[in-house]
Amino acid sequence: MSELIHLHPLVFTLQDAVTGCGFLAGIVVTGKAVMEQEDGKWWMYGVCPGGLAGSGSTPNEAFVDFRNRYKETLFDMAEEFSSFLTFRSAVQSFFAEEDKQEEDRWEKALEFLRQNEKSITGPFKEMPRKLPGDYKVGIRIDRLEKKNKAQLTPANNIQDSLSKVA
Amino acid sequence: MSASTPLSKVERMLNECAPGYTIRLANHSRVIHFGGKVYRTFPKADPVENGHIRKLVRFFDISACAATHLPGVIKEEQAELPPEQLKAETPKPQSKPKPAKSQKKR
Numbered sequence: 001m002s003e004l005i006h007l008h009p010l011v012f013t014l015q016d017a018v019t020g021c022g023f024l025a026g027i028v029v030t031g032k033a034v035m036e037q038e039d040g041k042w043w044m045y046g047v048c049p050g051g052l053a054g055s056g057s058t059p060n061e062a063f064v065d066f067r068n069r070y071k072e073t074l075f076d077m078a079e080e081f082s083s084f085l086t087f088r089s090a091v092q093s094f095f096a097e098e099d100k101q102e103e104d105r106w107e108k109a110l111e112f113l114r115q116n117e118k119s120i121t122g123p124f125k126e127m128p129r130k131l132p133g134d135y136k137v138g139i140r141i142d143r144l145e146k147k148n149k150a151q152l153t154p155a156n157n158i159q160d161s162l163s164k165v166a
Numbered sequence: 167m168s169a170s171t172p173l174s175k176v177e178r179m180l181n182e183c184a185p186g187y188t189i190r191l192a193n194h195s196r197v198i199h200f201g202g203k204v205y206r207t208f209p210k211a212d213p214v215e216n217g218h219i220r221k222l223v224r225f226f227d228i229s230a231c232a233a234t235h236l237p238g239v240i241k242e243e244q245a246e247l248p249p250e251q252l253k254a255e256t257p258k259p260q261s262k263p264k265p266a267k268s269q270k271k272r
Binding site for chain 2: 055
């Protein structure tokens with residue numbers, strides 16, 4: 001096979017703890033993105049959140065860059081907004097602001113992938129795979145310092161993950 | 167760094183394609199407001215890698231206009247292509263993506 005899928009539809013999950021002005025926020029996001037090769041690099045473009053991109057020489061590097069830019073954006077918002085409520089509102093808006101063109105690309109890439117399963121090659125072939133029922137896109141923002149001890153357990157820890165959608 | 171474009175050219179494009187936009191510096195990035203939307207992750211670096219410009223243009227939905235001002239940067243949107251064109255020649259093999267475990271400092 002001389003051709004392969006060029007645009008890869010992905011889902012990711014990230015967990016962060018961010019300190020703001022008098023609060024500690026716990027943020028878990030499950031979002032969508034696409035990845036493709038452009039200008040000799042791999043680019044990961046956010047669908048939700050829509051205003052985010054990262055790049056690298058490998059897909060994994062692009063994911064790490066995307067992940068770091070997301071975290072830096074949370075840090076910037078923690079600096080900009082002086083209360084937990086305004087910070088939470090800003091983060092929710094950041095997540096919800098859609099990129100319709102990227103959403104279209106994600107949907108078309110998924111449609112193409114489903115029709116050409118055997119075209120998946122390279123690093124994406126071995127990548128974990130999620131079906132539509134395996135994930136729920138969304139963001140959860142908790143005020144961690146207000147939780148009681150019983151609510152703070154290691155079971156809350158979530159590892160960063162990146163999966164292809166099928 | 168991959169292909170990139172001077173920030174001044176991006177700002178000239180925004181002046182034409184996103185009239186009334188505002189841009190300001192945050193700690194880690196530039197924050198751009200336009201049309202009721204906020205793009206919070208535009209790099210501080212100058213020049214700007216073209217992928218970030220393409221993302222910004224899609225986010226603000228100004229691709230058609232931007233393509234006339236930055237023809238070498240903004241390509242025809244793949245969203246408008248039929249699915250059979252969402253494929254390309256095989257690139258070099260890449261390493262397997264793994265979950266990000268550590269944060270690199272910028």
